[in-house]
Amino acid sequence: MTxxxxxxAMIEKLEMRCAxxxxxxxxxxxxxxxxxxxxxxxxxxxxxDLAGGICAFALSGLAFRQxxxxxxxxxxxxxxxxxxxxxxxxxxxxxxxxSVQAVGHLEVVQLEHGALxxxxxxxxxxxQALWIDSLVEASIFREWVTNVGRRNARARIAHLLCxxxxxxxxxxxxxxxxxxxxxxxxxxxxxxxGLTSVHVNRTLRGLEAEGLIQRDKRRISFDDWQAISQIxxxxxxxxxxxxxxxxxx
Amino acid sequence: MTxxxxxxAMIEKLEMRCAxxxxxxxxxxxxxxxxxxxxxxxxxxxxxDLAGGICAFALSGLAFRQxxxxxxxxxxxxxxxxxxxxxxxxxxxxxxxxSVQAVGHLEVVQLEHGALxxxxxxxxxxxQALWIDSLVEASIFREWVTNVGRRNARARIAHLLCxxxxxxxxxxxxxxxxxxxxxxxxxxxxxxxGLTSVHVNRTLRGLEAEGLIQRDKRRISFDDWQAISQIxxxxxxxxxxxxxxxxxx
DNA sequence: ACGCAATCGAAACAAATGTTGGAGCAGCAC
DNA sequence: GTGCTGCTCCAACATTTGTTTCGATTGCGT
Numbered sequence: 001m002t003x004x005x006x007x008x009a010m011i012e013k014l015e016m017r018c019a020x021x022x023x024x025x026x027x028x029x030x031x032x033x034x035x036x037x038x039x040x041x042x043x044x045x046x047x048x049d050l051a052g053g054i055c056a057f058a059l060s061g062l063a064f065r066q067x068x069x070x071x072x073x074x075x076x077x078x079x080x081x082x083x084x085x086x087x088x089x090x091x092x093x094x095x096x097x098x099s100v101q102a103v104g105h106l107e108v109v110q111l112e113h114g115a116l117x118x119x120x121x122x123x124x125x126x127x128q129a130l131w132i133d134s135l136v137e138a139s140i141f142r143e144w145v146t147n148v149g150r151r152n153a154r155a156r157i158a159h160l161l162c163x164x165x166x167x168x169x170x171x172x173x174x175x176x177x178x179x180x181x182x183x184x185x186x187x188x189x190x191x192x193x194g195l196t197s198v199h200v201n202r203t204l205r206g207l208e209a210e211g212l213i214q215r216d217k218r219r220i221s222f223d224d225w226q227a228i229s230q231i232x233x234x235x236x237x238x239x240x241x242x243x244x245x246x247x248x249x
Numbered sequence: 250m251t252x253x254x255x256x257x258a259m260i261e262k263l264e265m266r267c268a269x270x271x272x273x274x275x276x277x278x279x280x281x282x283x284x285x286x287x288x289x290x291x292x293x294x295x296x297x298d299l300a301g302g303i304c305a306f307a308l309s310g311l312a313f314r315q316x317x318x319x320x321x322x323x324x325x326x327x328x329x330x331x332x333x334x335x336x337x338x339x340x341x342x343x344x345x346x347x348s349v350q351a352v353g354h355l356e357v358v359q360l361e362h363g364a365l366x367x368x369x370x371x372x373x374x375x376x377q378a379l380w381i382d383s384l385v386e387a388s389i390f391r392e393w394v395t396n397v398g399r400r401n402a403r404a405r406i407a408h409l410l411c412x413x414x415x416x417x418x419x420x421x422x423x424x425x426x427x428x429x430x431x432x433x434x435x436x437x438x439x440x441x442x443g444l445t446s447v448h449v450n451r452t453l454r455g456l457e458a459e460g461l462i463q464r465d466k467r468r469i470s471f472d473d474w475q476a477i478s479q480i481x482x483x484x485x486x487x488x489x490x491x492x493x494x495x496x497x498x
Numbered sequence: 499a500c501g502c503a504a505t506c507g508a509a510a511c512a513a514a515t516g517t518t519g520g521a522g523c524a525g526c527a528c
Numbered sequence: 529g530t531g532c533t534g535c536t537c538c539a540a541c542a543t544t545t546g547t548t549t550c551g552a553t554t555g556c557g558t
């Protein structure tokens with residue numbers, strides 16, 4: 001992947017958030033940046049870090065955000081796919097309140113906070129697009145609170161699958177058949193939906209027995225969208241996929 | 250409360266997020282605004298609303314954000330005190346993904362989205378302060394995911410109390426003794442921490458029996474901060490109270 | 499191909515939390 | 529005051545979810 005289309009991917013993402021001018025795009029393409037890659041379980045940001053360094057944009061691979069409790073339990077609070085900003089959430093904060101970790105192999109573009117902040121000051125529309133992106137992430141956090149707080153195990157897991165599938169589809173990452181696989185261990189799944197891996201295993205086997213999902217090794221997929229999204233109580237509104245049409249504020 | 254010190258409260262809040270210039274403050278004071286008040290359970294924003302109208306800043310009273318599931322369960326995803334912006338989260342979004350509701354009697358200043366967006370464009374530092382405020386809210390959402398997903402009933406409720414107490418203290422709303430009361434019904438408490446009101450009741454009685462909290466009618470308070478915050482696994486880092494010292498980005 | 503480590507599948511049992519239903523009590527409208 | 533209405537408190541019981549443990553399987557490095 002060349003330097004140019006690396007930043008083009010970022011422009012595409014931002015244009016999903018609000019309309020940009022030719023000057024905006026030029027300014028983005030002029031950003032100083034470096035490519036980096038992380039191995040499985042590598043940390044991109046670590047809770048407690050003094051932020052203010054680097055903001056990454058994912059090109060390929062998966063990552064998640066997580067928090068730890070004092071007794072060692074982990075809660076995954078967000079998933080990230082290619083095309084997501086990985087720590088816009090810390091852009092203006094002094095110290096990281098959570099960690100960001102690669103799932104498998106992960107490739108990113110790194111941008112310095114300083115450069116990004118300068119861009120935001122000089123190209124307000126780009127700033128707005130970034131702001132909107134962080135607001136959409138916040139909306140997803142709220143849905144996760146609801147998912148973990150008010151749905152049972154079946155619905156929680158189904159909901160996670162639905163969110164993942166929709167986001168993959170929107171990013172053009174599903175296969176020809178429109179299917180996609182979620183390559184997480186059952187323990188990671190549990191940490192994302194507030195369950196133990198044992199109960200995730202039970203629930204997953206149940207869903208498979210009912211013919212609602214298929215599993216192959218560590219990958220989960222499904223093809224009856226209607227059925228699974230109903231079980232999940234899934235309404236994509238919170239993903240704010242309609243932002244494009246808004247144009248600039 | 251006069252129009253002037255109404256906006257002064259807003260300036261104070263924003264200066265907790267980043268340093269503002271004299272011009273910034275003047276621009277804020279020049280904002281067109283109206284006062285409004287809501288009765289108990291009145292909606293300030295309703296899920297599904299086309300956003301783009303009004304952004305409120307709370308002057309007195311409590312409010313919370315909530316989402317509903319299809320089968321009617323409610324999840325409260327945030328609490329708001331005097332001095333909080335009530336729907337910065339929707340400032341740039343087309344349709345509201347959740348509701349904001351008054352708890353008791355609530356007084357606010359209303360600002361039009363258009364006016365706010367103009368202010369952001371003309372005074373970038375004010376924009377940054379608002380952005381930071383929304384990032385801090387997002388951080389609180391993440392902590393709530395963790396609270397609901399990975400702590401037991403005792404810890405969850407204690408954590409909510411701790412968060413409330415710290416935020417009240419920071420806003421200068423505690424009484425002389427540094428105590429504060431949380432005037433929510435047990436059902437509302439349950440909806441905030443992902444439990445039923447029955448289990449909230451059990452847990453609350455347990456905490457009181459152990460001498461960790463006191464209750465008077467619908468109000469809960471405590472005075473052994475050490476004890477309660479340990480039970481809650483409470484670490485105030487996620488509230489990002491240290492933003493002030495950062496100055497401008 | 500071999501062996502180690504991680505993950506999955508599974509069962510028995512334990513604990514936490516939810517459900518239902520109802521009694522008592524406070525606040526509020528009249 | 530009287531009668532509602534909503535909240536608190538409580539108990540019995542049901543259900544979901546967690547814990548522990550272990551064998552089977554898979555992935556991976558050599």
